[in-house]
């Protein structure tokens with residue numbers, strides 16, 4: 536089986552490259568993936584799968600019913616691009632001004648489609664079913680995965696485990712994959728805070744309530760959450776990215792607006808940090824006699840890799856790629872990924888597919904206007920997910 540999957544994945548390399556480059560040239564923002572979804576649905580139909588469109592708005596699902604067995608594994612790739620102006624000068628650069636596949640989602644969709652091609656050609660030997668999930672709106676703060684779950688993507692037939700893929704720059708080299716045991720990507724929550732004071736003359740501060748001073752205290756205090764209120768070995772990031780208030784140097788503002796992001800890895804820490812922020816805002820505002828409106832938005836859940844499934848993927852990747860091509864990553868990443876919503880619902884694991892290649896000039900980080908990768912990575916991804924899916928279904932079948 537391993538040899539057959541490897542051979543087939545190598546055979547379709549040109550088709551994968553062409554498919555990815557077409558998506559790359561025609562990027563679409565979150566929930567506007569109409570052309571992309573259409574192209575994927577057509578390709579899945581052509582392969583011979585049962586296809587469902589409009590799942591979670593613009594999502595697409597292909598179902599491969601295997602020979603026997605009653606388990607179904609899900610393979611998930613996302614489809615949306617970012618509002619980034621591409622700076623790469625390559626023949627397949629984005630043709631759409633200000634929109635770019637800077638997070639590699641063109642690669643993810645292509646890997647999952649490639650796995651569908653490979654597994655369909657071997658369908659008589661697959662002991663279970665595979666759902667190929669093409670998710671929209673990953674860059675929209677969690678709405679993409681949630682929309683698909685609400686539309687029943689994990690039901691009928693019920694999906695019992697899910698694998699996700701993401702192109703990954705350093706330290707994972709082209710040809711390698713990386714896996715985290717436990718947390719892989721952070722939860723990403725948002726702070727929207729309005730502080731209400733009482734404006735007046737800056738030379739008579741005692742006659743005013745200064746929301747800028749209140750904001751400054753709050754910004755400093757919430758930094759103490761990471762340094763004094765949570766375990767130093769349990770990462771927490773609290774960043775205020777926007778502050779808006781005031782009109783002139785000698786006028787005390789009436790109101791200040793703040794926006795920020797909070798990243799955590801563990802569900803219990805996520806709740807704790809939220810409570811601490813609420814407490815600090817309330818306490819500081821009250822002490823300094825200001826008012827406030829806090830809108831704390833729980834965004835993307837942390838992506839936590841289920842250890843048993845991760846071990847299975849690790850073994851599969853070692854067998855099909857070679858042992859030295861599989862990295863056990865020491866640290867998770869504090870970026871958010873809405874695969875978290877899927878692996879919060881059923882056991883899942885997130886596979887980071889290496890693209891780092893200084894030789895080819897592929898050294899740029901995700902979301903960079905220069906991010907790019909060699910399509911050899913797609914073959915690596917297809918081999919890994921296709922073989923891991925078969926291994927999972929075979930194991931489930933023999934239990």
Ligand SMILES: [Zn+2]
Nearest residue numbers: 638674901902
């Ligand atoms: Zn991204």
Ligand SMILES: [Zn+2]
Nearest residue numbers: 638640673701
């Ligand atoms: Zn991404």
